[in-house]
Amino acid sequence: MGDNIYLPQLARVSYIKEEVAGERAIKTFRLEFAEGEGFEHECGQCAMLSIFGKGEAMISIASAPHVKTYKQFSIMRVGRVTSAFHELSVGDVVGIRGPYGNSFPxxxxxxxxxxxxxxxxxxxxxxxxxxxxxxxxxxxxxxxxxxxxxxxxxxxxxxxxxxxxxxxxxxxxxxxxxxxxxxxxxxxxxxxxxxxxxxxxxxxxxxxxxxxxxxxxxxxxxxxxxxxxxxxxIENKMKCGLGKCGRCNVGKDYVCVKGPVYSWDVLKDLPAEY
Amino acid sequence: MELILEKGRLDDWIAALEGWQAFAPSQEDEVWGYRPTASPVRLDHPNTVQPPKNFAFPQREVFFRFEQVKGEPPRLTPVEPDAARNVVFGVRPCDGRGVVRMDTVFSDHVEDSFYLGRRKNLAYVGLACLKPASRHCFCKSVGGSPVSTEGLDVLMTDLGDCWLLASATPVGETLMQAAGALLTEPSAEQRMELARRHEEALARPQKSAVADVGNAATRLKDNFDSPLWEELGKACIACGICTYLCPTCHCFDLNDEVSGGKPLRGGRVRTWDSCQFPDFTMHSSGHNPRDSLGSRLRQRVSHKFRYFVENFGTPQCTGCGRCVSQCPVGIDIVNVVNRVCASV
Amino acid sequence: MIRIEDIRTQARDILETGEVRAVIGWRRGSRGMAAEPVLISQPEEAESLVWDPTCFHNLSLNLVQERKRLARKGMASNKPLALVAKGCDARSVTVLLQENHFRREDVYVLGVSCEGSGVLDERKLARVLDGLTPDSAAYDGDDYVFQTEEGEKRLPAREVMADRCLECRSAYPRLNNAVFGEEKTRGLEAPFAALSRFEQNRGAERWDFWKRQFERCIRCFACRSVCPLCYCEECVVDSIRLEVTPETTADEKANRIRWIERSASRSDNFGYHMTRALHLAGRCIDCAECERVCPVHIPLRLLNNKLEREAREKFGYEPGASVDLPALVSSFRDDDPNEFIR
The missing domain is CATH 3.40.50.80 (Nucleotide-binding domain of ferredoxin-NADP reductase (FNR) module)
Structure with a gap:
């Protein structure tokens, strides 16, 4: 038991780049763990990012596993949390927990x-x-x-x-x-x-x-x-990232655990509820 | 361990459980629910409106608090789950089996420290259903039994002027040992009476039954695209009753609740959620993978009778009948499973 | 007495002639005695319609839902939908018309006068029957007649009738395209009798009472979901109802009002129920479905009745009385009282 699995680590925004402007704006963020070791990840895994007071959003980790100094995320502005991300400046501190999901083999x-x-x-x-x-x-x-x-x-x-x-x-x-x-x-x-x-x-x-x-x-x-x-x-709405909250459930799978990476021969047998 | 407790001595046993907070079904405005025990505890309740799932999985739970002065890093303060030792009396065997299924979900893959932190301090003292607790009971058709001890630490059986207590776990034995001289060895007649009453309970027919639970998973898979889902879900009003009253529904939401602005103060809070709410699966883009009443009914029923079976080898539904008896428009999960499974 | 055959014939006729797209009514349910709502579109299905004291549901809810569903599918039909409506249900159709939710020609009301029967209150019945569970319920002109595992049980209707029916003064559906049954005044109890009984409690007692009720609320939202007048696509109290389309901007989503948290805490529950009650002031027609469906027995009717009585006493307003009346909260008369404005 022990660990509070919902408690994020703190990470500092070290780089922001505007990729795409306009109504469907995309910005790239690099996050450096503010304290401790952080975590390692594999290709295709996601992390739950949070802005305190706004909430959490599950985002794909866009940097390669061999990049150790930061985790990169490219975030489209679509809702409450992602809009808050687009307001951030370099130096701001956000929450991050993960890595979640499976990976590309x-x-x-x-x-x-x-x-x-x-x-x-x-x-x-x-x-x-x-x-x-x-x-x-x-x-x-x-x-x-x-x-x-x-x-x-x-x-x-x-x-x-x-x-x-x-x-x-x-x-x-x-x-x-x-x-x-x-x-x-x-x-x-x-x-x-x-x-x-x-x-x-x-x-x-x-x-x-x-x-x-x-x-x-x-x-x-x-x-x-x-x-x-x-x-x-595939992506679905996610809240916990840990196979408990049921949001991303597709057939017998919780996408946050069994996904997000699927080969088509596996995915085609799941209900198309994504 | 099997021992006898005289009917008049239940309150004494509860009083003897030092270090435990005891809960039992009682009525408030005619609503049966688990509340702190008040003498005399009678255990003559029908099914409670809500199962005892709140004890390990409260409807609202704070995971941590945050505080942030503008321009400074946030400060997070973790919250520990309540460490009180709770013992819950009068739990029906269907709800006991519900506990086991909740344990599975919250231990699988990653252990949920909040659920398990509460759970390890929880004991369930069950009550055998010598007659069905409601007309909508169907535990026997989903692999359960009115005298099942699954998920329970002690099972009490009403023998008329006394209860026979049977321990099912070491925690149960501890609870019974705490009673000391209040509990006595059952006589041979009492043991025979127990066997007779259990046999009778097992033989008593239930008004409702899932026709073929063993094949339900396969049949539900075969009939995933059946038009029956929309037909049977048409009357659904998309409320949360069926899921909130279910002993095994565990879906939840996570939100930041803000209590102050300068500095920013608040907590990250888990609250129950329901796959029957229209926006449960809605993406931020507005795309909704389950956007119809039928698709959401199919999700609830398939999760209980197919997906859980595919993952853990047993149906998730324990046949308590609450979703049936409390549905505002009479959607009956037994009828839905039977109709869909029987369709070609 | 109402003959169910007459309702079935009429339903079949209007489906056969194509006058309506579908008929919303009640049929036998699969879980015991209670009827369940059904939408039929084939004439032969009219045979499944029933009318008995378990036809609790206000089917104008299904009317609203079905219209929304058709609109989403781009199938908004020029043919009306028909519904079977009790006096109270017809009043909520009237309110929906007042609020321009649809046009009069979009709805075909098969009105049913409750005459003496009303609908029963399952909780009162459970108290009386003490463990017996009926398989069916009927009204024979005086009594409710139940078939139970111990044979037939008869109870004077008054003993187990829903409070709202005991107090009802307009069991006859004024708004109708066809009507079944006679106009009878029932009035077994005075209007607002349950409310008046409750108000005999002192203020502190009432406050304790409501604290206990709101403490018990589990926020399943059944009260809102079952209400035909809670039709908003977006509700201020939570995130459950939010109409997001591809056109909804990120700003709109990010800046959504969240006045009341999702937590089922007493204060948030209080906020939820107060908001709902106030939004129903001058609109609620006392079908009392919110109270019936509440799994934890919160007597929500008291809240709605309180505001209904205010509207009646202060403004002489009766919700759902006429399509031609302006809505209470969006109209003004020179002689409106204003002593409560400070």
Whole structure:
């Protein structure tokens, strides 16, 4: 017994970057543990972040496990807690507990081609996998990243994506054509079909809006990917992160414990209540 | 350990339980509930309106308090769960089985220190149901029994002019030992009377029954997309009665309650929540994975009779019948399970 | 006496002719004697409709719910929905019309006069029957007749009738498209009799009483959920009802009012019930469903009655009396009393 499992640790905001402006603004935050050791995490895991007086929100950890000095989070402003995050300044102290959930089996994917397909703020949950694969470049074969936003201004991690080139093939897209945009115009699933990645010895990892994930999986299957070659992460409303509060319950799983990472051959058997 | 307690001596036994706070069912404005014992304790109650789940899982619980002067780091003060030793009398076997299921949830994966901190100081003294406590009882059809000791430390059986007390755990033995000379060895006749009464209780039919609980999980899976869910859920008014009165529903919400602004003061608070409330699963985006009455009824019923079975090998529902008897519009979980499972 | 066949025939007819989209009524329930609400859309289903003293539910709630459901699905129909309505239920339809919740032509009221019967109070009945659990209940013109495991039991209706029915003066549904049963004045007790009895207690006793009631509240929100007039998509007292659409902005979500915490503490419960009572002032038509469904027996009717009586005494206002009346709290007359404004 003993530990108060709901008590967060304190962490200081060390860096803030505005990724996307406007109504669906996204900001990236780096948090450094204010006292003690903090915690280690694996690719795909989440943390419960809190602003005292506002509450908690479950957010994917967007930094790779080998980054020890901070945890990175890219947060879209949608509700009470996330809006409060967008008001923060460097130096402010927030609460953090975790890590929660399962992780991408990155180690098992050594020797394979990795294909990442992200949309909107769905780049954040798969970003640690991309960073890990690039850091361990010799262990993986081709790395391909598809990523798209509504417009060029909705592309997050722009500088970081450019830095990936060389280590990975990067295929960006925007939903609607706009002057000055030289890459693909169209939805992410269409960009995927346009480039036709091979399923041969490959793993596809996708995250983004539910409707995008749906079509990405459809398209991957039509390209010959088997269900167990396709990975995604799902999110549901969460309160405890510990498999107790019941909010994220989908079928027999509490997503905060058994998820958020699922291969499609497992996920397709769960009720589509996410 | 099996011993006899004369009917008139129950209050003496309770008084002898030094260091324990005792609770038993009593009425307030005709509402049966567990309250601190007041002499005489009679144990002649029907099913209480609420199960005794509040003792380990109170409806409201503060996890920690926070205080923050603007511009400074917050200060957090953890709260310890109440360490009082509570003994609860008159617990029905269905609610005893409910306790076991709650223990499972709060120990699985990560131990919840608040639930378990209270639970380790809690003892349940059960009362065998020699006749059904309500017309909506269906414990026998979900693997329970009116004389089950699961989750109970002691089971009391009414033998007319006395009770026969049977310990079911070491804690139960301790409670009985505290009674000292108040408890006496049962006679051979009393033992036979106990066996006779238990047999009779087991044989007595219940008005309501889940038809085939063993196959319910499979059938509910097969019929996940049945149109019956919307049909049976149509009358639901989306209140929290069925879940709040359930001995095994454990869903909760976590919120920051602010009590002062300068400096910011407040606490992080757990409160019960219900999968039947419309916004329970609603994402901040407005997307709601269970946005219809039928999908929420399916969640409640499937959790009790399928998901819990898939995870822990037993139905979560213990057949107390509260969600049936108290539903404002008469939604009957037994009827729902039976109808959905029987559909093709 | 009301013949259920007449209601069934009428329901079948209006479904057959396509005059209405569906009929909301009561059918036999699966858990003992109580009827349960049902929505039927096929003429042959009319056979399942029942009318007896367990038809407690105010079906205008289901009318509101069904209209919301259809609207969400983009299926707002130009055909009306029909409902079977007692006198009190019809009054709540009237209030909904006053508040422009829908138009008169959107609803078809199959009015049922309760005549002498009213509905029974299950708690009073349990006290009298002491452990017996009836399988059915009927009204024979004088008595309620119950079928129980020990055979038939007859009780004078008055003994186990709901308080609101004992005090009811308008058991006849004024607002109707068709009506069943005769207009009879019942008046077994004076209006506000239960309230007057309660008010004989001294102030301190009343305060202790309400403290105890609010202490017991478990905030299951059944009182709000069952109320046809608590139709707000967003409720100030908690987070349960919040209509979020893709268009709802982050600011709107972040800055939502949270006046009353979710905790079932006495003070928050007090705030919840007071807010609800005040929002029902001049609107509540005393169907008393909130009191019936409360699992911990909080006599909520006393709160609503108190405000109802204020409205009657101060302004001569009777909620649900007429569609043409302006709503109490949004109207003003020169001769309105104002001595309570300080």
């Amino acid at each position: 990155v180690h098992d994917w050594r020797g394979k081609n990795l294909i990442f397909i992200g949309g909107g703020c769905g780049l954040a949950p798969i970003w640690p996998v991309i960073q890990t694969a690039v850091a361990q470049r010799e262990h993986f074969r081709d790395i391909t990243v598809f990523y798209g936003g509504r417009s060029p201004r909705d592309i997050m991690y722009q500088a970081e994506l450019e830095k990936l080139r060389g280590a990975a093939d990067v295929h960006l897209s925007v939903d609607k054509a706009e002057e000055g945009w030289n890459a693909y115009c169209g939805f992410v699933p269409a960009n995927l079909m346009d480039k036709e990645p091979s399923p041969e010895n490959a793993i596809a990892i996708t995250c983004g809006p539910p409707i995008m994930i749906k079509f990405v999986i459809q398209n991957l299957r039509s390209l010959g990917f088997r269900d167990e070659q396709i990975y995604t992460t």
